[in-house]
Amino acid sequence: MSRTVRPASPADAGSLAAIDVSVNINPWNARQFAAACSDANAKEQFAMVVEEDGRTDGFLVFSQVLDEASIYSIGVHSAQQGKGLGHLLLQAALLKMKEAGATRCFLEVRQSNAVARRLYKGNGFELDGTRKSYYPTEGGREDALLMSRCLLRNMQ
Numbered sequence: 001m002s003r004t005v006r007p008a009s010p011a012d013a014g015s016l017a018a019i020d021v022s023v024n025i026n027p028w029n030a031r032q033f034a035a036a037c038s039d040a041n042a043k044e045q046f047a048m049v050v051e052e053d054g055r056t057d058g059f060l061v062f063s064q065v066l067d068e069a070s071i072y073s074i075g076v077h078s079a080q081q082g083k084g085l086g087h088l089l090l091q092a093a094l095l096k097m098k099e100a101g102a103t104r105c106f107l108e109v110r111q112s113n114a115v116a117r118r119l120y121k122g123n124g125f126e127l128d129g130t131r132k133s134y135y136p137t138e139g140g141r142e143d144a145l146l147m148s149r150c151l152l153r154n155m156q
Ligand SMILES: CC(C)(COP(=O)(O)OP(=O)(O)OC[C@H]1O[C@@H](n2cnc3c(N)ncnc32)[C@H](O)[C@@H]1OP(=O)(O)O)[C@@H](O)C(=O)NCCC(=O)NCCS
Pocket: 023, 024, 073, 074, 075, 076, 077, 080, 081, 082, 083, 084, 085, 086, 087, 088, 108, 109, 110, 113, 115, 116, 118, 119, 122
């Protein structure tokens, strides 16, 4: 079994959007993925892809402005979840941000998303605060947890 994480290319946009729509409650649209996967130098978001045996299994999208990076979205194909691919993607993205000069990485996660919270906590993210009733749910609204981690220390 061979696993790799690499920067996305324009050809990846369709498969990343297909994974996103199958696993995320508020998926990005095709245009947003096309922008994050484009070859443009001045783009605002960057997408990374995790592959296992050549099959595209997941993605992570982040932005970076000077020393601050933000994770916008992460998704692993439902059939491949729980096998460490999310961890692999996150570690690769954090390293890339750090190499590009970021000192802190920020993200937001739904309070109810126990798996994502576990992934982030296990990778050094700490709770900074909450945005009350930020996300819509089927029955109402739920809080967003604001998390961040320093990128200056060694990656875990
Ligand atoms: C969140 C997500 C990206 C994690 O990717 P993944 O490949 O499934 O995660 P990993 O296998 O690397 O596991 C990460 C942690 O979550 C735990 N985990 C994974 N699946 C789990 C499950 N079904 N139940 C409980 N814990 C689980 C793992 O045990 C691991 O924790 P540990 O390191 O303490 O053992 C993936 O589940 C996903 O795409 N979810 C839907 C989209 C989503 O919620 N995105 C996040 C929005 S903020």
